[in-house]
Amino acid sequence: MTVLTTSPLIRGRVFVFGNNIDTDLLAPGAYMKGPIELLAQHCLEAIAPSFASSVQPGDIVLAGAGFGMGSSREQAAQALKILGVGCVLASGFARIFYRNAINLGLPALEFDAPDFASNGDELEVDLAGGTVRNLTRGTHAIASPMPEFLRVILADGGLMPHLAKRLGRRER
Amino acid sequence: MTLAEKVIARAAGLAHVVPGKIVTCQVDLAMMHDSGGPRRVDSKLRTLGAPIWDVDKIVVVSDHYVPAVDADSAHILQFTRGWVAEHGIKHFYDMRGICHVVLAEGGHLTPGMFAAGGDSHSPTGGAWGAFMVGIGATEMAGVLVTGELWVRVPQTLRVLLQGSLANGCSVKDVLLHLCARIGLNNDYRAIEYAGSGMADLLMAERMTLCNMAAELGGKTGIIAPDARTIAALKLAGRQDAVLDPYWCTDAEALVECDVIVELGELVPHVAAPHSPANSVPVTEIGRQKIDQAYIGACTGAKIEDLRMAASVLRGQQVANSVRLLIAPASVATTQAAIADGTLATLLAAGAILLPTGCGACAGLGAGILAGGEVCIASTARNFKGRMGASDSHVYLGSPYTVAASAIAGYIADPRDFLLTNSKASA
Numbered sequence: 001m002t003v004l005t006t007s008p009l010i011r012g013r014v015f016v017f018g019n020n021i022d023t024d025l026l027a028p029g030a031y032m033k034g035p036i037e038l039l040a041q042h043c044l045e046a047i048a049p050s051f052a053s054s055v056q057p058g059d060i061v062l063a064g065a066g067f068g069m070g071s072s073r074e075q076a077a078q079a080l081k082i083l084g085v086g087c088v089l090a091s092g093f094a095r096i097f098y099r100n101a102i103n104l105g106l107p108a109l110e111f112d113a114p115d116f117a118s119n120g121d122e123l124e125v126d127l128a129g130g131t132v133r134n135l136t137r138g139t140h141a142i143a144s145p146m147p148e149f150l151r152v153i154l155a156d157g158g159l160m161p162h163l164a165k166r167l168g169r170r171e172r
Numbered sequence: 173m174t175l176a177e178k179v180i181a182r183a184a185g186l187a188h189v190v191p192g193k194i195v196t197c198q199v200d201l202a203m204m205h206d207s208g209g210p211r212r213v214d215s216k217l218r219t220l221g222a223p224i225w226d227v228d229k230i231v232v233v234s235d236h237y238v239p240a241v242d243a244d245s246a247h248i249l250q251f252t253r254g255w256v257a258e259h260g261i262k263h264f265y266d267m268r269g270i271c272h273v274v275l276a277e278g279g280h281l282t283p284g285m286f287a288a289g290g291d292s293h294s295p296t297g298g299a300w301g302a303f304m305v306g307i308g309a310t311e312m313a314g315v316l317v318t319g320e321l322w323v324r325v326p327q328t329l330r331v332l333l334q335g336s337l338a339n340g341c342s343v344k345d346v347l348l349h350l351c352a353r354i355g356l357n358n359d360y361r362a363i364e365y366a367g368s369g370m371a372d373l374l375m376a377e378r379m380t381l382c383n384m385a386a387e388l389g390g391k392t393g394i395i396a397p398d399a400r401t402i403a404a405l406k407l408a409g410r411q412d413a414v415l416d417p418y419w420c421t422d423a424e425a426l427v428e429c430d431v432i433v434e435l436g437e438l439v440p441h442v443a444a445p446h447s448p449a450n451s452v453p454v455t456e457i458g459r460q461k462i463d464q465a466y467i468g469a470c471t472g473a474k475i476e477d478l479r480m481a482a483s484v485l486r487g488q489q490v491a492n493s494v495r496l497l498i499a500p501a502s503v504a505t506t507q508a509a510i511a512d513g514t515l516a517t518l519l520a521a522g523a524i525l526l527p528t529g530c531g532a533c534a535g536l537g538a539g540i541l542a543g544g545e546v547c548i549a550s551t552a553r554n555f556k557g558r559m560g561a562s563d564s565h566v567y568l569g570s571p572y573t574v575a576a577s578a579i580a581g582y583i584a585d586p587r588d589f590l591l592t593n594s595k596a597s598a
Contacts, residue, residue, distance in 0.1 A: 020356060020447065023292075024555040028562070029535025032207065033237070033244045046562040068358045069389065069532075070555060071210060072292040074308030082369060095359055095391055096292055100308035150323075159310050160216050163317065167222055 010086040010107065010125040011135075012058035014117045015051060017044075019064035023097065026068065026076035036078055036131045043079040058085030064090065064114045068097020077101040077108075087125045089132060089143065102150050105158030110144040127154070174328040174421040175396055176362035179303035183286035191327045191428075197286050200302075202315050204290035206248055207236035207534075210255035212309035213316060224259055225319035231263040231280055232256050233271035236536055245536075257440040269502025269528050272296035272470040276379060277504050279408030281418040283397040288321050293470050293552065295363075298382035298394035299375060300401060301419045303362070305392050325429035326360050326391045328421065331381075332367035334381045340587040342480060342492050343377045344472060344550065344570035346433055347384040348441035348451040354431060356449050361428065363390040364421060369435045370386050370395065375404045376476040383471050384552050387448045395564040398419040424452070440586055442548070443568040446556040454573055455540035457583045464547040465490075465578035466559075467571055468499035468526070469533035472550025475508040477501075477571040481550075482517040484575035484589045491581035497539045498576075499526040521579075532559050541566070548577045 025046055031039040044051040061080065067090035068076055077100040080088065088101060089111035101108040107127055117123060121136035128151075130143040133136035146154070173181065173188065180188045183197035204213070209232055217224070224230065232252065240246035249266075265274045271292055275281055283301030288294070290312045297304030307321070315321055331350065337343070363385040365378070373381075378395050385393025387504045395401075397419055405413035421427065443451035467473055467481050478500060492495045498518055500506040506528060509515040519525065526532075532539030533551040541547055541560030545566070549559070554566035569577065572586035579589060 020294065020449075022553075024553075024558040025536070026411045028557055030560075032535075049262060066359075066389065070292060070553060072294075072306040072308050074208070074212075074310060077308075092357055092359055094389060096306050096308060099311055103308065103310040127598075149194070155311060159314050160219060164220055164316055165525040167220060167317070 008126055010058060010060065010127065012056065012060050012086050012123065013018055014060045014062050014105040014119065014123045015048070015055065016117060016119050017061065017063040020069055021063050023068060023070035023073055023076040027073050027079055032073065032075065036075060036082055037124045039075055040079040043083060052083060055083050058086040059084065061085055061088045062114070062117055062126065063088070065092040067093050069086060069094040072096045074100040074104065077104050077106050080144040081106045089125070103159035105154060107154060109146065111141070113141050115139055136144050173501040174362070174425045174427060175419060176212040176303055176326060176328055176392070176394055177362055177425070178419065179284055179286055180323060180325055182284060189325045191325050193325045194322055195325060196320050196322050199229065199288050199315050199319055199321050200285040201231065201280060201287040201296070202312065202577040203231040203233065203271055203275060203287065204312055205236055206234040206252045208309045208312070210252045211248055213313040214255060216543070217309060217315035217316060220313070220317055222315050222317045223337060227260050228262065230261050230316070231275060232261050233274055233453070234267055235263045236530045236534060238267040239527050241463055241537055269504065269531055270470045272379070272383065273474060273505070276300070276375070277408060277502060279405055279410040282405060282410060282413060283401065283416065288315050290388050293383050294388065295385040295392040296379050296383040296470060298385070298392050300405070301395065301397035307385065321450055324360060326362040329358055329361045329365050329390070330364045330366055330421070330427045330430045331367035332430050332432045333365060334367050334432065334434050335369055336372055336433045337438065339384035340572050340590045341438050341440055341569040342371065342572060344547045345438055345441045346435070347381065347387065348443050348448065349433065349438060350431070350569060351387055351443065351448040354388060356387060357448070358389040361390050363388055363393045365393065365395050366421070371398065373399065374476055376474045379474070387552055440570060440573050442573060442583055443554060445554055445567065448552070448554065448568060454569070454583065456587045460567070460583040461546060462494055462548050462577055462582060463545040464539070464541065465494055465496045465550065465574045466532060466539055466547055466549040467574055468497070468531050468549070469551040470501060471552040472571055473499055473501040473505065475505045475514070477529040477550060478505065478509050478514050478518065480571040481575040482514045483593065484572055484586050485521035485579065486517050486521070486593055487588065488521050488579045490578045493581050494578050496523045496536045496578040497526050497532070498523045498527050499531045499539070503528055535559055548583055549573050550574045
């Protein structure tokens, strides 16, 4: 698995969004037929046209309430994962998106501090302890703890590697 | 316990559950469609190398990429058929209608069931007293292998519907009203619809209520079964259906809160772009011109929805500047609309009939919007770019309001047209 899902520390620049970032913004319907890599290039383009081209591996998304609302399409979480997003911090998640993110090995933490950072600030997230540091501002805050069994799924790299382990089969 | 808690407790093999507790439930039915189903779970199942836990409990529906409009969508449908054949799935609906509607038509859902659907509008199943949640493709792969799904037991937010709807108003207006009133972030809550107004509501109306629990952010929507539920199940071929009074929220059960809606005081609502929460009474919208009127989707194109539209369009003509597109929610819906004259009324008014399927509501198939265009739709969602170009604009309304707007050429109050029609027929 990638370092991002197993490393306890995630460090990157932050992209800040508002409330109710929906699945049509994250995974536009027009690209749902095609390969996920192509769809990912259009992730959030309706509100942030340069997001997909400027986000770097390990970068962090910080948003308000209702992140990922709408469709059950897991391409919404998968697009962020493919772009290399290291962690999504949001005041609240739509439940299907939250589950999809964990299942795909994309860390998603409930973090109710939408003003904690400005676009481009350097953040560091400690997944195990839930501490979020704003290295640019020199501040920190604590995210809501994730249930233990979800942390195990995340540490395994997502639901499929987790199940493979549980079923006693090695992932190919 | 609440109704939702009772279903979860049964499925988890527990005598009692409380909100906040995380439990593992046995899944009674798993539904997936052509978009999030076989094409997305197949490689995961191969990787796991494990058999499907129970093929009899799986329903597959091709409704998103139907009918194929290009080689890519044709391939997705072909793959779905091949996968269903390979795995011996008996319950397969290929271009027969939208998944949530064909599940109901096929009598697949009964009171007390715990079901998972690979679609966010899966709460629709709650109309039958089932607890049905939407999940993504990886989670579905997990369900297919283990037959299990974890849930955090939700609080129950109860919506009490009282009285009866005024002429020209529908349950869609109830939901649009609720989207503005209680917002879209009711995460991790079961939304139970109850109250004295429930007895009068048809199963199709109950399906619309539960369907749009998804827009409210709820984990699911649910309604206690009654005599109407059982009668409808028998019509759908479930002769074994009986009314079990256990499937209800106990009088002493703790609900998080009650939201009371006086149906008789409700007026037609319209949600402005780009959120269902931007909903206001239609009278406050102003003279908003439209390019397209769309009656479609699991939310707004069942036979009862088409009848609402027809009651407004009878003897009227769609404005020259507008295209009225109608995509019935299922083949059975189209057949019923032919049988009772509804379709003839709609077509005589100038409506254009589209294939059955999720279609333009999901930004697929026919009826996509160009940049700058304005559409009013009987669908559930109007997120930015959902129905086409990212700078198109979608308003949400009831089938009555969509029909009235198609005639006027701008967003219009259906009550004005229904008044005219009833005078004309008097």
